[in-house]
Amino acid sequence: MDLLSLPGTISLVVYFVLLAVKLFAFVSAVMYPAEAYRAAGKWTKPGWCAVLGLALVLQVIPAAPISIINLAFTIAAFVYLADVRPALMGLRRR
Incomplete structure (x- = not known):
């Protein structure tokens, strides 16, 4: 079975890690209001x-x-998670 080989296992792990990163970034982008993007000076x-x-x-x-x-x-x-999300989080009301 190919998935039991080391390259197959590594590919599967990378696939699911990237899927999780992209899902997290998308959900995070949806959660912030549009005004926050403008206030942070980021793309819409x-x-x-x-x-x-x-x-x-x-x-x-x-x-x-x-x-x-x-x-x-x-x-x-990764750009969204490293640059945009921290800028949006900095705008939260305390």
Whole structure:
């Protein structure tokens, strides 16, 4: 069985980790109001939701899990988590 081999197992783990990262980023983007994106000086909420939603859909489609487009969307999800989300979290009322 191919999944029991080390490369198959590593590929499966990477697939699910990236799926979880993209799902978390998408849900996080949906949770913040559109005004928060403007106040933080970041790209708009519909823009981030569209990009992260496409990233999630491309991760689930089994056609080409390691394509250049999927890689670009993966980078976009990491950019959101590293740059946009902390800026949005800094705007929360206390």
